[in-house]
Amino acid sequence: RIFALHCDPRLEVGRLGTRVGPITSACDLxxxxxxxxxxxxxxxxxxxxxxxxxxxxxxxxPLLLTRHVDPRSGTVLTWGAVHAGDAANAIPQSGLLRGTLRTADHATWTELEEKLRALVAAVLAPTGVGYVLDHVRGVPPVVNDEVSTGMLRDAAVTVGGEAADASTEQSSGGEDFAWYLEHSAGAMARLGVWSGTGKQRDIHQPTFDLDERALPFGSRVLVQAALSALAQAAS
Known part of the structure; x- marks a missing residue:
């Protein structure tokens, strides 16, 4: 088995957020x-x-894509960059559009490239504009198995008591820990790093900070989960 922890500034130090099933999403460029x-x-x-x-x-x-995938899959295409032209009275010869394509569902992820290519071709066909589409497959969703998630939850309670146990939602962010879970059973949990007072700073802001008391708690949780996994394997 394999275990991982990810900082979560929405949880206080001494708490661990767990979830059975998908906890992150796939992300393609x-x-x-x-x-x-x-x-x-x-x-x-x-x-x-x-x-x-x-x-x-x-x-x-992005609009058409919502009609070609299950709405429960949490699929979203969002553009982050667009570039074309300089002069107000000239139609440019080149342009660029960049974004991310995310989904919370592993099965949907395997189908998205084909669907996206068909939609791009259909939308651009009447315009006469040429194009090249690069679809860079990113990470799949992190999908926690039930047994491994239970081991992390029990480890948190053993280390920090009943108050350490917290549930968590699925994120639309991507996480490369997912690649390990393509080969091994395991789970990732969210480690509380908020001091309990003051502003909760997002993990992707330059002002992010963590209460370092979370580090020994997280280490003990991982050790306890590993011991549980070894004991199960030996039994």
Whole structure:
């Protein structure tokens, strides 16, 4: 078995958030590079309007994708960068759209690349704009098995008492611990790092800080979970 802990500033020090099943989401990187002959904005009919195509791609593909996947899968395509052109009166020859494609469901994740490619092709077909789509497969969801999750939960209670046990929600963030779980049973839990007073600082902000009392608690929990796993294997 394999175990992991991830900092969680929403939980106080001495608490451990556990969840059976998916606790994070899959995350793929998407990049679409568009090309056009370019031209003057007074004559868009003589060329392929790349900026308009970018706008269609950015707005229509995320919307259409919601109608091609199970809404319970927590699938979301969000663009984080868009670049095209410099002059107000010139249709550019190239453009770029980058974003992330996330899903909470492992089965859905395996189907997303094919669905996305079909939607991008369908949206861009009437525009005459050329494109290259790079779909970089990222991490699958972290899916905790029930037995391993129970070991982490019991370990937290052994180390910190009943108050140490906390439930946690599935996150839409990605976590490469998921690759280990493709080969071994295991679980990841959320380690409380908030002091209990003051502002809860997000883990992805430059102001993030943690109460270091969480470190020995987390270490003891992992040791206790490992001992439980070894005892089960030996029995």
């Amino acid at each position: 998407i990049e679409v590079r568009l090309t056009s002959p370019g031209g003057h904005t007074s004559r868009p009919h003589l060329t392929a309007d790349l900026v308009q195509a970018l706008g269609l791609l950015a707005t229509q593909v």
